[in-house]
Amino acid sequence: MRETGYVVSVQKEMAKVQIQRHAACGDCGACQIGQEKMTMEALVENLISAKIGDRVEIETETVNILKASFIIYAFPLISFIVGTVLGYQIAISMGYDHPANFIAFGSGILFTILSYLVVKFNEKRFVKDKAYRPTILRIIEN
Structure with a gap:
């Protein structure tokens, strides 16, 4: 599953990415729901050294x-x-x-x-x- 979002913070090889929440999203725990109902934040691996403010594409294996x-x-x-x-x-x-x-x-x-x-x-x-x-x-x- 691929999503796009904005990097809001970076720590070593991890980044916090703010993603637009879709109706199909559930509360599986992979992401943390943000303060607003239509956004969520996910802690993702940042192996390509994305910086704060970058718009990025993230992926989680469907399996x-x-x-x-x-x-x-x-x-x-x-x-x-x-x-x-x-x-x-x-x-x-x-x-x-x-x-x-x-x-x-x-x-x-x-x-x-x-x-x-x-x-x-x-x-x-x-x-x-x-x-x-x-x-x-x-x-x-x-």
Whole structure:
């Protein structure tokens, strides 16, 4: 996925790029939403030495966007479903026929919370992983 934006700050081999937000953008975590709803800022690799004010083209591999989307959206959903099914099966096996639905729902919520904690505790690992980091491809204008 390619986007264009303006470099707003530079530190060593990284740059903060302000990008115009599109309706198709989600909150996957690859970018940080800016103060205004229609802009966001992304921390990107600056291997071509772009400077503040440069208009640049950045790219994130589509496969990595899909992986990040799975981690943020599908993993908690799958955890909720697994937790609900397990909670229901355990409640039924223990003889709790009537409150089994409530137990299943509570178990699903617990598994969802645990999935978000797993994602949160692994966030630093994802941030350090260069595969998920956008890269400046070229300077469009100085």
